[in-house]
Amino acid sequence: MSNRRLTTTSYALLSQLSLRPWSTYELARQSARYFRYVWPRAESAIYREVKQLAQAGLVESRKEFVGRRARTVYSISKAGLAELREWFDTPPSPIAMEFEGMLRLFVAPVATTEQVRAALEQVRADNLQMIDFGGEVKQEYLDGRGALQDQVYVRALAIDFFVSLMNTVDAWVERTLGEIATWDHLSVTERNERALEILAQVPVDTPAAPTPATPVVPESQRRSPRYPRG
Amino acid sequence: MSNRRLTTTSYALLSQLSLRPWSTYELARQSARYFRYVWPRAESAIYREVKQLAQAGLVESRKEFVGRRARTVYSISKAGLAELREWFDTPPSPIAMEFEGMLRLFVAPVATTEQVRAALEQVRADNLQMIDFGGEVKQEYLDGRGALQDQVYVRALAIDFFVSLMNTVDAWVERTLGEIATWDHLSVTERNERALEILAQVPVDTPAAPTPATPVVPESQRRSPRYPRG
Known part of the structure; x- marks a missing residue:
């Protein structure tokens, strides 16, 4: 496996590909349907990412023909699934919103x-x-x-x-x-x-005891995407 | 005003500064408190942005002394407020979530x-x-x-x-x-x-009439941050 650091976008894509194989066209559609409300990234970033994951051997791609039209179908590799399974044991980052x-x-x-x-x-x-x-x-x-x-x-x-x-x-x-x-x-x-x-x-309940002059955001909200590597 | 394209992050900062002046320290605190749930960006990106806005003349900064400690206080300039007011008339982008x-x-x-x-x-x-x-x-x-x-x-x-x-x-x-x-x-x-x-x-109500084989995300969800410039 490559040394490139995987991001949550990498894992989001690996997750999607772990559920079934997807063609490029289907991935684009999925990016509008699911990614936007779960891990919003530009479609271009998602394409770039899937290619990099393929280069790193975490994703496999194959050409298929529907009639005479070729399409590329992506699926997760054994190495990709192993990476993904490590990620499952890390805590997810808290919800954040663009509003x-x-x-x-x-x-x-x-x-x-x-x-x-x-x-x-x-x-x-x-x-x-x-x-x-x-x-x-x-x-x-x-x-x-x-x-x-x-x-x-x-x-x-x-x-x-x-x-x-x-x-x-x-x-x-x-x-x-x-x-x-x-x-x-x-x-x-x-x-x-x-x-x-x-x-x-x-x-929402207000605190029973007096709080600091300015309430401080919980530490968890500062947790950054982390993926401990040896 | 500079030719640099303003982003929603620029407007988020100009908005914050239009409400009152903030010191660097206060902005950092605000970035954790409000930005995270409205327009989540790294603190470093917010600092970089405020400096760029100051260079573009949209933000004013002044040094203040609290006892012997200097602090920088940022406020919006007249030009910044004018830019902000133009933005008010554009449609906001739809909610997106990192989950x-x-x-x-x-x-x-x-x-x-x-x-x-x-x-x-x-x-x-x-x-x-x-x-x-x-x-x-x-x-x-x-x-x-x-x-x-x-x-x-x-x-x-x-x-x-x-x-x-x-x-x-x-x-x-x-x-x-x-x-x-x-x-x-x-x-x-x-x-x-x-x-x-x-x-x-x-x-949620289901459609009265049959829908396409695969429901398509509404066009509005693909609306990208836009700021028409002459």
């Missing part, structure tokens, strides 16, 4: 209310499209035509997660747009008073 | 059940730490000692989101660990039968 819509909410004090509203309407529209997509994927597996239908016992749990996430986003955008609708009639001081009432209702 | 724990669930067919369970226990533990942190931040703002206390009308809505998200993750991990506990007693066929029942209960 540009939230950045747009953060700048509310310097943006117009209309700009913030428009950004959140966009978040809602994108999310509703994803909810529709979630419904289609649910139906796909219920119909028995999923790409990993023989692994529906795993996929159902993932679909459950993404639908729960999207429903959470939808409910939040709804109530947030409702709040923003009140801004036109309220001074910042009045908004802040109202916000303290909202905050008091946020469903 | 390595889900990658570990995906590989259940080639991992041991114990490995999958351990990975999800880690997701749960990390998430519970974040829930505690959420409670501390809630208390911080209720106590009137938040870093952006005068903008609690915005921050309360963000805290609401992150707590909702973490509660959603927690509930999902709980039921998923419950499912995994059944795997030891079930064949893959039996697990798959059970999964179809779970799937039928996932709270």
Whole structure:
């Protein structure tokens, strides 16, 4: 095996290839379908990675013909599977999120209310499209035509997660747009008073004992992708 | 203004600096607290970016002395604010997530059940730490000692989101660990039968009309960060 350090992107690809072989075209499709919500990387990065993994002997590629059209099909090698199995015993990194819509909410004090509203309407529209997509994927597996239908016992749990996430986003955008609708009639001081009432209702326990002046992010959130090598 | 193309990371930093000035130390702290869950980038990338923005004249830096210790304080320039305001009118990119724990669930067919369970226990533990942190931040703002206390009308809505998200993750991990506990007693066929029942209960509407053989991710999810320049 090469000395090149494997990244989570490497493992994400090896994982995908450990479940069944995929053609280049199918990998591209999968990159939009799954990678984006699990380990978002540019399609170009995924192609580059699969080629490097092939060079390192962790992935095997073979040419297949569908009629007269050639296509490359990738599968995991024995060495790749061994690498992957080592990774299974390392702790996964914590969830991280790219949420540009939230950045747009953060700048509310310097943006117009209309700009913030428009950004959140966009978040809602994108999310509703994803909810529709979630419904289609649910139906796909219920119909028995999923790409990993023989692994529906795993996929159902993932679909459950993404639908729960999207429903959470939808409910939040709804109530947030409702709040923003009140801004036109309220001074910042009045908004802040109202916000303290909202905050008091946020469903999380507050600490029993006094906390540091500025709460510090848990150490786990700084855990970086790690793969101990001898 | 420079010709350098601004990225979402640039705008994330300009956004932060538009809300108030921050010292280098405070920015580092903020990068762990907010950036990670909104626009996760390495601390080093954030430092590099703020320096480049200063070179481009979008950010101003000044040295301050706290006793004998010097510190650099960054604030947004007039040109920076103008750039930021242009950005406000562009649509935000859709939510994307890094969720390595889900990658570990995906590989259940080639991992041991114990490995999958351990990975999800880690997701749960990390998430519970974040829930505690959420409670501390809630208390911080209720106590009137938040870093952006005068903008609690915005921050309360963000805290609401992150707590909702973490509660959603927690509930999902709980039921998923419950499912995994059944795997030891079930064949893959039996697990798959059970999964179809779970799937039928996932709270999302399925399409009324037949859908394509393989549902296609909505176009919006491929929207790339864009910033039209003349």
